[in-house]
Amino acid sequence: MSSTSGSPSTPSPAVEARGDGSAPPSVRTEDLWKTYGEGETAVHAVQRVSITIERGEFVVLSGPSGSGKTTLVNLIGGLTDPSRGKVWVAGEEVGAMSERARARMRLEHIGFVFQAFNLLPVLSALENAEFPLMLRGVDRDTRRAAVRELFEEIGLGGLEDRRPGALSGGQQQRVAVARAVLGAPALVLADEPTANLDTSASDALLGVMELLNQERHVTFIFCTHDPFVMRRARRIIRLVDGHVERDAEKEPGDLPSWVLEPVGT
Amino acid sequence: MTERARVVVRIALRNVRRQARRSLLTASAMVLGIALLMFVRALEAGGHVMYVESAVRMGTGHVSLEHPEYAATRDLVDRIPAEYLELATEAISAATTPDELRAVFPRVTVGGLVQSASSSIPASVSGVDPAREAPISFLRESIVEGRFLEPGDRLEAIVGVGVAERLRVEPGSRLVLMAEDIEGEIESQLVLVTGIFRTGIPEVDRGVVQLPLETAREWLALGEDATSLSAVLTSDRRTGEIARDVRARLEREGVEPGAVAVRPWWEAMPDLHAGLQADTVQTYIMLLILLAIVALAVVNSVLMAVLNRTREFGVLRSLGLNRRSVGGMVIVEGSVLALLSGIAGMGLGLAVAFGVFRDGVDISFALGDGELAFAGAIVDPVIQPVLQTGDAIAIFLIVVAIGVLASLYPAWHATRIEPAEAMKTDD
Numbered sequence: 001m002s003s004t005s006g007s008p009s010t011p012s013p014a015v016e017a018r019g020d021g022s023a024p025p026s027v028r029t030e031d032l033w034k035t036y037g038e039g040e041t042a043v044h045a046v047q048r049v050s051i052t053i054e055r056g057e058f059v060v061l062s063g064p065s066g067s068g069k070t071t072l073v074n075l076i077g078g079l080t081d082p083s084r085g086k087v088w089v090a091g092e093e094v095g096a097m098s099e100r101a102r103a104r105m106r107l108e109h110i111g112f113v114f115q116a117f118n119l120l121p122v123l124s125a126l127e128n129a130e131f132p133l134m135l136r137g138v139d140r141d142t143r144r145a146a147v148r149e150l151f152e153e154i155g156l157g158g159l160e161d162r163r164p165g166a167l168s169g170g171q172q173q174r175v176a177v178a179r180a181v182l183g184a185p186a187l188v189l190a191d192e193p194t195a196n197l198d199t200s201a202s203d204a205l206l207g208v209m210e211l212l213n214q215e216r217h218v219t220f221i222f223c224t225h226d227p228f229v230m231r232r233a234r235r236i237i238r239l240v241d242g243h244v245e246r247d248a249e250k251e252p253g254d255l256p257s258w259v260l261e262p263v264g265t
Numbered sequence: 266m267t268e269r270a271r272v273v274v275r276i277a278l279r280n281v282r283r284q285a286r287r288s289l290l291t292a293s294a295m296v297l298g299i300a301l302l303m304f305v306r307a308l309e310a311g312g313h314v315m316y317v318e319s320a321v322r323m324g325t326g327h328v329s330l331e332h333p334e335y336a337a338t339r340d341l342v343d344r345i346p347a348e349y350l351e352l353a354t355e356a357i358s359a360a361t362t363p364d365e366l367r368a369v370f371p372r373v374t375v376g377g378l379v380q381s382a383s384s385s386i387p388a389s390v391s392g393v394d395p396a397r398e399a400p401i402s403f404l405r406e407s408i409v410e411g412r413f414l415e416p417g418d419r420l421e422a423i424v425g426v427g428v429a430e431r432l433r434v435e436p437g438s439r440l441v442l443m444a445e446d447i448e449g450e451i452e453s454q455l456v457l458v459t460g461i462f463r464t465g466i467p468e469v470d471r472g473v474v475q476l477p478l479e480t481a482r483e484w485l486a487l488g489e490d491a492t493s494l495s496a497v498l499t500s501d502r503r504t505g506e507i508a509r510d511v512r513a514r515l516e517r518e519g520v521e522p523g524a525v526a527v528r529p530w531w532e533a534m535p536d537l538h539a540g541l542q543a544d545t546v547q548t549y550i551m552l553l554i555l556l557a558i559v560a561l562a563v564v565n566s567v568l569m570a571v572l573n574r575t576r577e578f579g580v581l582r583s584l585g586l587n588r589r590s591v592g593g594m595v596i597v598e599g600s601v602l603a604l605l606s607g608i609a610g611m612g613l614g615l616a617v618a619f620g621v622f623r624d625g626v627d628i629s630f631a632l633g634d635g636e637l638a639f640a641g642a643i644v645d646p647v648i649q650p651v652l653q654t655g656d657a658i659a660i661f662l663i664v665v666a667i668g669v670l671a672s673l674y675p676a677w678h679a680t681r682i683e684p685a686e687a688m689k690t691d692d
Binding site: 074079080100106108114116118123131132134137138 | 267268269271272276279280283576577580581582583584585586587588589683684685686688
């Protein structure tokens with residue numbers, strides 16, 4: 001586990017390999033920038049971000065609204081291109097991938113949980129959850145069994161056939177989480193996953209995620225303001241104005257005071 | 266089909282259903298467009314069948330045999346000798362089945378002068394065989410006074426209503442026909458008006474006289490020769506094929522193309538053919554405009570569907586669906602809409618053409634007096650729609666193709682959606 005700021009002088013290959021033969025980091029960014037607009041009106045949503053997140057980490061990106069958390073997650077997921085700098089996911093440079101390869105990477109290695117659920121309205125809860133598995137070509141019985149099992153665990157049993165419009169906000173978010181974690185991707189990017197959930201539902205969801213993290217070494221990166229999530233993280237990266245203000249490990253259960261401090265104090 | 270393709274198609278189909286109102290509105294535009302296309306084509310085809318039918322029954326036939334020069338010279342020197350007439354009749358019988366041959370008849374036609382006690386006018390005088398022509402003769406159906414020629418008639422003749430008016434004759438009146446015979450001598454023939462016809466074609470009503478074939482042959486010293494031999498068929502479907510077959514058979518019998526020209530009606534009546542083609546071109550232009558409207562309806566509907574679902578496409582992309590699959594989904598939506606509309610439109614078109622208007626469409630309100638002829642053919646004010654299977658299939662395929670093509674732009678637009686930007690949108 002490591003964190004750095006600034007530009008390293010080492011060359012940056014498209015595919016990373018480690019000398020000791022161990023797996024490459026889950027995520028690495030190198031002098032990452034995302035700028036909107038030009039000249040005097042340019043806004044740097046993300047700037048000078050160089051971080052490394054090893055496989056199996058449980059990380060929270062914190063920071064005030066507009067600090068660049070969602071943009072950073074989108075850059076890591078290849079949903080948007082950086083203005084400068086590079087991103088590697090599981091050792092492969094996202095910017096060097098073709099569009100098709102990037103889609104395949106998202107399908108096979110990354111699970112997304114969005115703040116606004118983003119379920120597909122024409123699919124049932126079960127179909128939404130199994131969607132990535134369908135795209136991967138997992139056979140129907142296998143994927144349905146996996147969905148039903150997870151649904152039971154996170155309190156969605158019996159709601160499989162409901163369309164998103166017939167589910168509460170909390171239920172929809174649980175379906176979205178199920179969609180992200182089913183098939184055990186190497187990395188889950190979750191943007192405010194608990195924003196619309198009550199405490200018990202949040203607890204259940206985080207429990208599932210922790211289990212996946214511990215048993216299958218799935219890497220979790222959360223964007224959140226929720227102290228409940230921050231408490232359970234083992235590392236917090238605080239962003240301010242698009243750059244990393246602080247990056248520190250912590251014990252699960254602790255909530256360092258600096259995490260909640262207003263900007264500039 | 267791969268699992269990915271199945272899920273893409275499933276989502277596309279559900280989206281068509283989910284946006285039922287929009288789908289229905291688009292489909293309605295397409296259904297009406299297709300139905301109109303079908304109906305207009307059926308009506309046009311019906312009109313053309315009618316024109317051709319009336320024109321060939323005026324005497325040209327579906328397949329017409331003449332000396333190659335006769336049409337230009339109208340000289341009896343350019344005639345068909347009796348032995349060729351016999352060979353040609355046999356060739357026509359051999360090239361057709363009994364079911365498809367309605368009549369084969371020779372004619373003698375000359376330009377001459379028709380004289381009554383009060384006046385004289387130029388006219389086209391034809392010797393016809395009443396027995397052979399009676400079943401198909403358009404003039405027989407057009408008799409308004411007296412009767413048509415009958416087997417056994419010798420000096421009887423029928424004249425157009427215009428001829429009768431200008432010469433002030435009526436059934437029972439005498440006329441003298443004058444024309445050059447085969448030797449170039451002016452010969453006269455006395456005839457009795459036995460019937461007056463009104464076809465609606467001005468040049469026929471004002472300038473045609475018919476008398477028995479044998480009387481004409483004697484008058485003009487033609488022996489058993491004739492100026493033309495015509496075959497009227499039950500359908501126009503095989504006209505070209507039969508004409509080629511007859512031509513080949515005559516050549517095998519030693520009849521040179523320089524002696525007898527075998528022509529399908531469109532070569533024998535180029536004016537009518539050109540008129541019908543011009544009519545078809547006009548119809549196609551109208552059809553193109555209709556198809557363009559249909560295409561715009563699909564583009565509009567599918568593009569709106571894409572724009573309204575920007576966020577959804579962003580989600581699909583972020584979940585790992587590649588651009589091609591996203592584009593494919595949009596094309597499936599447009600195609601399904603076009604396919605369903607195509608089927609419904611065909612059904613409606615057929616129902617309108619052959620249900621509501623099964624007794625024909627009366628266009629007499631649009632036809633004034635003296636406008637019942639078109640390029641020498643008769644226009645029946647009641648047009649019977651005719652289904653051209655090829656046309657129906659072509660219209661269906663074109664509309665479905667338009668559905669697919671019209672989805673291409675919205676599909677391209679959907680593939681350009683950037684996931685991160687798309688998920689910022691509210692929809």
